[in-house]
C-alpha cells in the first residue's frame with residue numbers, strides 16, 4: 001500500500017519510476033551492478049548524466065545557449081554561490097523578498113558583504129501576496145525571485161520582465177517543471193531536486209552560458225560554476241543515484257504530456273484541497289486571492 005504524502009520534499013515519486021529502479025537495482029542493463037555502486041566515470045553513468053541533462057533542457061525548450069548542472073549542497077548552497085559568483089564589487093544584488101526562502105537568500109548576501117537592494121517585499125502583509133511592482137537599484141548585478149514560496153503558499157503567475165542587461169535568477173525549488181514557463185527569460189534557475197524532480201541529494205542549476213561573462217574571478221574550486229560546467233557535473237563524485245532517478249522522472253514527465261500535462265495534473269491535484277478551502281466558511285487559505293479584500297492582488 002502507498003500512502004498519501006503531502007510533504008513538499010522529499011516528495012512522492014512516480015510509482016513507475018520506483019519500479020523501474022527496483023528492477024535495475026541488482027544489475028543495471030545487465031552490467032551486474034547497480035547505479036548505487038558503479039563508477040561515475042563509467043560509460044554507463046556518463047550516459048545517464050547526459051540523458052538527464054538533455055531531457056531537462058528539452059522539457060524547458062532551451063537550446064545550446066544554456067547548460068544544466070547537477071550539484072550538491074541543495075538550493076541553500078545556491079543562496080551563497082550565486083552572489084559569490086555573479087555580484088561584482090560595484091554592483092548590487094536585487095532580491096524580491098516573498099518570505100522564508102528568499103529571506104534566507106538575503107541572509108547569505110549579507111554574510112558575503114555584498115551590496116543588497118530589496119527590490120520589493122510583501123512583508124507588510126505577512127508575505128501573503130506576490131508584489132506586483134518592484135524597483136531595481138542602480139547597477140543591479142541581477143534580480144532574484146522565488147517562483148514558488150513553499151512555506152507561504154504564494155506563486156508567481158508571470159515570468160517578470162527585466163531590462164535586457166539585468167540577469168533574472170530564480171529559485172524554482174518547489175515548482176520546477178510543474179507547468180510551462182518562459183524559461184528563456186531566466187539566466188539562472190536552480191533548486192533542490194527533492195521537491196519536484198527526484199530524490200534528495202542533487203541540486204539542479206540551469207544556466208545561460210552568457211551569464212558566465214559576469215562571473216567574478218578567483219572563485220574557490222567547488223564554488224566556481226565553471227569547474228562543474230567543464231567537467232559535466234563530475235568534477236568530483238556527483239550524487240549518482242539521485243541523478244539516475246531524476247533522468248527517469250524527466251522521462252516520465254515526457255511520457256505524461258510534458259509540462260502541459262504536468263500543469264493539468266497539478267491543477268487537478270491542487271483543486272482537491274484548494275477548492276475545499278476556498279469554498280469553506282470554516283477554513284481560510286493564508287494566501288491573499290482575488291476574492292478577498294486585499295489591496296494588492298496575488299494574481300496577475
Ligand SMILES: *Cc1c(COP(=O)(O)O)cnc(C)c1O
Nearest residue numbers: 074075076101150171173174192
Ligand atoms: C526547499 C526549498 C529550498 C531549500 O532547498 P534545499 O535543497 O533543502 O537546500 C530553497 N528554496 C525553496 C523555494 C524551497 O522550497
